[in-house]
Amino acid sequence: MSSTHDIFVLAAGIPNLRWFGVEGDYNVLVIDLLGPSLEDLFNFCSRKLSLKSVLMLADQMINRVEFFHSKAFLHRDIKPDNFLMGLGRRANQVYIIDYGLAKKYRDSSTHQHIPYRENKNLTGTARYASMNTHLGIEQSRRDDLESLGFVLMYFLRGSLPWQGLKAGTKKQKYEKISEKKVSTSIEALCRGYPTEFASYFHYCRSLRFDDKPDYAYLKRIFRDLFIREGFQFDYVFDWTILKYQQSQLTNPPARALGLGAGTSSPLPPAIANADRHTAVEDTRAAGLSSMDSSRRRASGPLMSSGNYAKQKSPVANDHSGGSSSRQVGVSSSRDAFAGSDVDPQRSRTAYASPGALQKNSSRQRSPIDSADPKRSMSARNTSHVKNYEAALKGIEGLQFESDERIHY
Template sequence: MPPKAKANGVKKARAPAKRKLAEEFPPGEVLTDNAKKKWKLGSAVGQGGFGLLYLANEDSLGTVKADAPYVIKVEPSDNGPLFSELKFYMRAAKPDLITTWMKSRKIDYLGVPKYWGSGLHEKGGERYRFMVMDRFGTDLQKLFEGCEKKFSRKLVLQLGLRLLDILEYIHDHEYVHADIKASNLLLSHTNPNQVYLVDYGLAYRYSPEGVPKEYKEDPKRCHDGTIEFTSIDAHNGVAPSRRGDLEIMGYCMIQWLCGRLPWEDKLTDPVYVRDSKLRCRDKIDEFLKSCFSPENIPVEMGKFMAEVKALGYTDKPDYTKFRGILQQGLKSIGSADDKKLDFSVSTNSCPSVKTPKRKKAEGKGQSADETGGTPSKKRQANGVKKTSPVKKKTVVSSEPAVKKSRGRSKKNP
C-alpha cells in the first residue's frame, strides 16, 4: 500500500509525547542507587509535575518515620524534568563540594540542597528515575502571603545576603539558577534560620569547561522562567546568565519589601512585562518611586539594581560589592546581620507568622520538588502561567509544586 500523500507538501507535525504519571509505591519499597546504596521509601508526601515525593531514610534504619531526614523524588524514566535537574545536582551539589566551599568561605551553612544519590528502579515492567535529597520545611511564598505580602527590611536584606552566598557558589560551579522566587526558597526542616534555594529544573550551565556562552537571542525561548521575575535577557530569548540571576533576585527583594511589582497588573502579556522592566532598568529611581512611598524608598535597592544594570552578559559579578550594598542597607536602619530570620515581626505592619511545630509539619510532609505537599494551583493565559491568588494564611506547611511560566512573542527589536 503506497504511503499517504502529504497535504500541500507539508509533513504533519507530531504531537508532543504525553508524560506518564508516576505510580505510587507502598511504604517500605527499597530503591538501590547508582552507588549500590539502598534507600527505603516512607509515605508519599507530595506530587510535583509527573513525579512523586516520598519520605525516606537509609534502608538499614528500619521503618521510615515522620521525622525522616530525606525525601526521594521518583518519576517515570521517560519523563524529562528530573533528568535535567539531576545534571545540576550531580555536577555541583555533592556534599563534599558544598562542605569544601563553606570552609573556604568560612560560613556556617550554604543554602544549596545536597545530592545524596540517584538511580533507576524497575517495578511492574516500568522503569523509574529517582533522586535522594535533603528534606526541607515551609517555603517563603507561604510566609510572604501569610504576612500580607510584605517582609521587614531587615529580613529582606538578610535573605539577600543568603542568596548571594548561594548564587556565588552555583555560579562558581558553572551554573545559573534562572528561577529564583519565594516558592523556590525553603526553610530548613530543623533550623528556621536557614533558607535553601531549590528547584533546578531551569538551571543552565552557562560556562561549560570555563567557557561562557555568548549572547544570542532565540525567539523560541522568549519569556522563559516565571513571568513576574524573569530577566530581561530571558524575555528576549537569551540563555540565562549570572547577571540575570542577580536581576531576578533584585525583583524578588523589591516585591518582598513593597508587596507588588509595577507590571503585576498584566502578567498575561509577556511583552508588556518585558517593556515595563526595560523602562524600570533605564530609570531605576522612578521604578523605586512607583513601588514605595518617598519616605520608605530603600536606597540600597537602587544601588543594587544599578550594579546589575552595569554588568555585561558574560561579566562575573563582584559578589563582595553586592554584599556590601546590602550590609550598608542594614546599617542604615540601625541593624546588622544576626543570622536570625524573624518572620514574626515586621516594620511593614505584618501580622505574626509563627513557624509551625515540627510535629504538624511532619504530618503534612513535604511537597513538589524538594519537600512534598499540595501543589499550588496556577492558571494559564496567552501561553504564560500565572500564580493564582491564594487566600492569606498564617499556617505554614511545605513546598508547593513549582511550575515554569512561559510565553512567546515577537523578537525584541
Template sequence: MAEVVGAVFDGLTLDGKYQLIGHIRSQVFLGHDKFSGEQVAVKIEVNDANSKSRLRHEHEVYNHLRDEVAAIPSVLWYGHVGEYSVMVMELLGPPLDRLLHKCGGTFAVSTVARLAVGAIGLLEYLHCKGFVHRDVKPANLLMGLGGQVGRVHLIDFGSAKRYRNGKMHAPYGEGIPLVGTLEYASLNAHLGLEVSRRDDMESLGYALVHMAKGLPWDGLETASSVTQRRERICEKMISTSAEELCDGLPIEFVAYLDHCRRLRYEEAPKYAACKYLFRYICGDDDAPYDWTLLGQNECVRKIAAVGKPDTFEVSANVITPDTISSLNCSVHTSTFI
C-alpha cells in the first residue's frame, strides 16, 4: 500500500503547495510546504464506494476539535486526488510505542505518570466535545515537535464516535463488534458492550501498565487466530484484578484502573482526581523523559528502577485512603502501611 501510494503521489503537489517527499508509517507520509519549507504529515486512504470513508470521518471529528487544544494536531487541508482521499496535517514527533522500543521496552514510572497526566487531560477534552476515541494505545499517543516537544498528543480519530448528542447520552447496547486494538480494548469492549467514556480511560490504563512493566496478555500473539487471541485476552482480563495487573507499581495505578472498571456506562470519569494521582508520582513537570536520556547511565538507572520500594514509599506517603475513596475504588488500606 505504502509503495503504491508513494509511486502515485511522488512529486505531486496538493492544494498548490504541499508536496509528498517520503513515507513515515502505514498510510502516513511526509510532505512539506514548498513555500515555507515546513514539514507536514500526509494521511492517504483509498476510496471505497461501498463504505463511508474513514478518513473523511476522521476529518469531520478534527473539525469539531480544531483550534482549541494545542495537543491535538491541526488539519491543514483535506481533499481528493483520483481514487484517494488525502488529509494534510501538522507534523508531530515519534509515537510512544516507538520511543518505548528505543528505551528497551519499558519506561520509568515517573515518565509513565507524566504521560498519564497529559493523556487524561486529552481524553477529558475529547469527551467534553462529545466523542469517545475507541482506540487509545501507545501508537496513537505522539510527542510534539518544537515548542511542544515535551507534550503528548492524541491522534487517529478514524474510530472515534459520538457518545453524546447535546445532553443525550447514546443508549446502552450489547452485541457490539469490537473496535480498536485487542491488547488495549476495555473488558466491556471485549464482551461486546457499547463503549463510553469509561472505556477510553480503561484503555489508557492498559497502555500505561504496558509501558511501565508489560501486560499479562502481551505474550498471547501466538494464538492461531484473531478470534482465539481475543478470547484469551478477554479471559485474562476477567481473571486479573487491578491489583494483580499493577503488581510492583505504585498504588496510584491500582486506584486509577479500579476507578475506570467500576464506572457505570453513562458515568463521567473523575478526570481531576485521576490526574491528581499521577502528579504525585511524576513530581516536576520539567523532569526529563526516559528517551531524552538515551545513551546516558541515568536512563539505564531510571528504567531499571521500576519496581524498587523507595520509588513507592514516596507515593504512599502523599496519597491517602481519602484520595482513593474519592474515586470509589476498593484498594486495601493495608497498602498504605
C-alpha cells in the first residue's frame, strides 16, 4: 500500500505519507493525523445531512475519485468511513483514505485498460457496491462513481433500502442486498430528492466498462443545482452549526458581537478570504446563506436566539479539533466548482449576520429525470437567470494553486 501512497503525493485531499516500515511483527504506515470520518459526522448530525452539505461534499468527493483515477488506480471501497475531514486549517477539506483494495486499471505507459472479466468475488463494502460489482463483473471507473452516488443518497435519505437485511451467512446477506438493489429503481431510490441525483446514476450506468467518465459533467449538474437552490459555498456544514451551538451551551457569550445586549446568535461566524478578493466576497457581505430550513434533524430544530435546548451527540469524542471554541473556523470557499481545492491558510475570521444562514428561497422539485443522462438543465425560470449568472461569475473566480499542501 505504501507504493500506492507514493503515487498520490502533493495532492489536495490525499494525506501525506510520513513513514512506513516494519516494527516488530507489524507492517506500519504513518500518515497525517486527520479529523472525523463522514460516517462519524453523519452520526453526529443524527444520521441525516442537508442538501447543501451533501452538495458541498459531493464536489470534493468527485474530485478525489477523479484524482485517484487519473493515477491509473481504482479505489474499490468508496464509503463514508473512507472519507475524512482535515484538522485545523484543513478542517473543511475532504480526504480520501484506505487504499488497501486499490487496483491499477490501466498500464501507466501504454494506457492499456484491464480486460473485462466476470465471475469475480465482491470486493469492497456491499452496502455501497455498484450493481455490476454484485453481478460479479470486474470493477472499473464507473463503479467507484456509482458507489459514491449511493453514499450521497445515504447522506440525504438517512439510510439505503438494502440496509438491515438479515441472513445466516455473509454470502446470503450479499445476495439479499444484491436482490434488493436490483429491485430498487433509480427513480425509487431518488424519489423526493432533486432530479440531478437520478441523472447522476443514469449517467454512471450508461458508461461502458472501459469508458472514461465525464467528471466535469457530474460536478456541473450538482453545481447548477447548488446555484439554483440559492446556496453559498461557505463551508458551513451541518456539523459546523451543531458544534457552534453546543459550544454556545458550554460557554454562552455575555454579549453577542453585532447584536443587542442580552441576545446571542446560535449560528457560527463566516470566514472571509484575507488575501484574495473575488466577486464572491460581494455576496458574502450579506452573511452566510443556505442552511436548508425545510430540513430538521431528529435531535431537534435549530435553536433560536436566547433559547438553547441541549442537543446530544452520538459521537463521544470530537476529533475535528476546535469545536469547544466559541468561534467556528470555516475555510474560504475556493474548492467549489473550480476543479481544485481550498487553501485555508489564507483565511481569517469575519462575522456575518445570523439570519443570513437561512436558505434564500424554497423551490419546487421537478419530476424524476428522463432516461437521457445528459439532458439539458437550461429550462429554468426566467426570474432566476440574473441571480444564476451573478453567482456563476463569482464561483468561476474561485481559483487557487494546484499544490495546496501545508509543508512541515
